[in-house]
Amino acid sequence: METRRHTAADELPKPAAHRLQRPSWRDSRLVAGVLLVLVATIGGAVAMRHYDNSVEVLQASHSLVPGQKVGSSDVHVVKVRIDKAGGTYLSANDPLPKGEVLREVRAGELVPRSAVGTSTEVTVKAVALPVETSQSANLVKGSVVDVWVSKKDQSKVGQESYAAPFRIIGRAVVARVPSTGGGFSVASDSGAVHVLVPDDKVAQVLEAVNQGAKVDLVPAAGSPLKGN
Missing domain, CATH: 2.40.30 (Elongation Factor Tu (Ef-tu); domain 3)
Structure with a gap:
């Protein structure tokens, strides 16, 4: 009868086989990853809003001539990124001015606040x-x-x-x-x-x-x- 020879390899520990498991919401690493993604998304949106200086102003839909009043069909809203544009042009957030156009405003031109005044200024x-x-x-x-x-x-x-x-x-x-x-x-x-x-x-x-x-x-x- 043949005797099996004992070797050093027989004394090494045998690795145990582990079954792969689905990550669980209870897994702290998964929760931390989701939180990091949410924080990055919210932070990016806040940063963009903070640095976005665009405002909504009024643009002439067609030529405006001195002496006419500005109606809703004469202008439309556009969003522009111009420093201090809200103070220079008519804001879309304000009611339409009740005065009259003082100078020509061409179609497509942003309507300056200075272009509208009282009838005595025409x-x-x-x-x-x-x-x-x-x-x-x-x-x-x-x-x-x-x-x-x-x-x-x-x-x-x-x-x-x-x-x-x-x-x-x-x-x-x-x-x-x-x-x-x-x-x-x-x-x-x-x-x-x-x-x-x-x-x-x-x-x-x-x-x-x-x-x-x-x-x-x-x-x-x-x-x-x-x-x-």
């Missing part, structure tokens, strides 16, 4: 100017034009003769354009182009129109036009 008047339909066809509310006048030559009776044109107003804002046209508008017609004329120029413009002067509206560089 320094322009809307004057209806007779122009050919070909000139008014491309104009829109908010277009910027130079107003040129050619005075009628009163010495030539029965003849359509005009003096050399001169610019009477530079960079005037169009307040209204005719919805339909028919060749040539007259000053009293609702189809005339209404242009915002500075107070100190109103008398001069009306005098020229009443004396039959020819009026031309020339769009200024960069002016909003129909189709642009």
